[in-house]
Amino acid sequence: MNRKFGAFWLVGLSSLLLVACGSLEQRPEDMPADGGIAAGELPAGEGAESGGAQLGGEFGTAPLTDPASPLAKRVIYFAFDSSDVTPEGRDLIATHARYLAQNPEISVVLEGHADERGSREYNLALAERRAKAVERLMTLQGVGARQLQVISFGEERPVAFGHDESAWQLNRRVELLYSGY
């Protein structure tokens, strides 16, 4: 089992290298120094020297601990039996994606959850699909695959314990858990 797991990681790492090499060949001028983010994903007209100021502007000086930071909201909610991201969810994901793309050393766990209705096993799968929907959007917005980890808890870790829609809507969610915060 461990050997298989190891092999899986090797395959994963080598495909990351392949992706990096591919973009290096196609668009060498777009490759940032760290190899993680394409410059095209940064706001237009912002050069490397003004990037720091822009960062401080949007996310503040304590982006992950300041309750007034746009990153303070870290939960994306979903409709019943759905993994479609709502417009509000998209905005929140985009905010976090910008921060993560600018800070490739920071990683986040995307923890998928479901409400209690129906099958526990199906809900485990559904909650993973929700977390993967968030992962996909973040990757498309320039977040490195290594910065994101998906874990599903299905309906096993509710935040609200009632048995009606007011509790269920809070439990159908993906939580963004920044490591160390």
Next chain:
Amino acid sequence: MNALRVLLLLSVLLATTAQARLSIEITQGMEGAMPIAVVPFGWSGPSAPAQDLADIIRNDLARSGQFAPLEVQRLPQLPVDGRDVNFNLWRSVGSDSLVIGRLELRDGRYQVQFQLFDTVRGVQLAGYTMQADAARLRRVAHQIADIIYQRLTGQRGAFDTHIAYVTVENLEAGKRRFRLEVADADGHNEQVILNSGQPLMSPAWSPDGRRLAYVSFEGGRSMIYVQDVASGQRKKVAEFAGINSAPDFSPDGQRLALTLSRDGNPEIYVLELGSGRLTRVTQHYAIDTEPVWAPDGRGLYFTSDRGGRPQIYRVRLDAAGRPLDTPQRITFEGIYNASPALSADGKRLAMVHGDGNRFRVAVLELDTGTLRVLTETRLDESPSFAPNGAMVLYATEVGDRGVLEAVSADGRARQRLRLNKGDVREPAWSPFFGE
């Protein structure tokens, strides 16, 4: 004085280690159930015997919904020997069947005798002598109830079987304690076989009733373990990237069907437990999960939302566990059908059936396609057939608490198992032991 101190200490210990206990209550009886009298068993020892056998037998028979045992106060005589039975008396109180018995202690072991009579014809239908130590007396009572049940209904009894389930206790500071437990089918003799601070789900019995496969989050995410029930020894059998869940033992006990998302999204696989060899069964971008084996080992039923909503599908397998055909959808009524559970004869499929508001247990007759909803609760989960197919055990929510309920396969008899504290969920009824 010293003895008193020991006693006090003992009772304190008992109080602090006392854990949540299951209690059972019949919530819906059955009209037209067969009247039967079970006379208190004769006993001549110095103090009361370790168990009230007649009471255990009476409760077993009542829970099945097939029998209406007479109350002890209404019994016209209390014979303990067949020669003392007056059949006219029993006919006059409308009891067509009569059970009598006696037990005695010989060299530290109980000798149990019982007889079953047809009072209408005045003949003995069954008579046995059994031996047991005190710890096994309850089991003897269940075995007697099984013999009575089989003799009078023609169907094998399932009282001498077990259930596995998960209990959840809420602790301070939002922490929870999860326990995987096994108990007798009537909820007695609960034993904790796994204790965890992280969620546990989906226990599944091996066909010989000796092992349980289950999903544990103790490693921070879902992984599958197989545990020997008697010894407690266990082995992690699936810890692939993504979710590892929904284990179900093959009928030969050598393989597990399970759900893995290691290749991107949840798919059904077959894992050979001996070699660790993995065979992928489904190939679809939708969710495929909750596989259960057909009794011949040549097919799987599973939940998939490939049609847009969760429904139950069937795929045929070759001897190596490879798929032989494209999965066929087999549920069409209702917008949500999941958690398939097959009866041991493979003819009926229990499931969680959602109509938009409620999630109730339903049973589909696979030959005719007839679907029957068995419950009126709204948050039912995890149905599991008794090994004789006569009852379906499931989890539901009553008064903000997770409870287990069992319903007869015709929906007419029902009982509830609840904990004195916390929730109980994820039931799995064992097969007949040793098969």
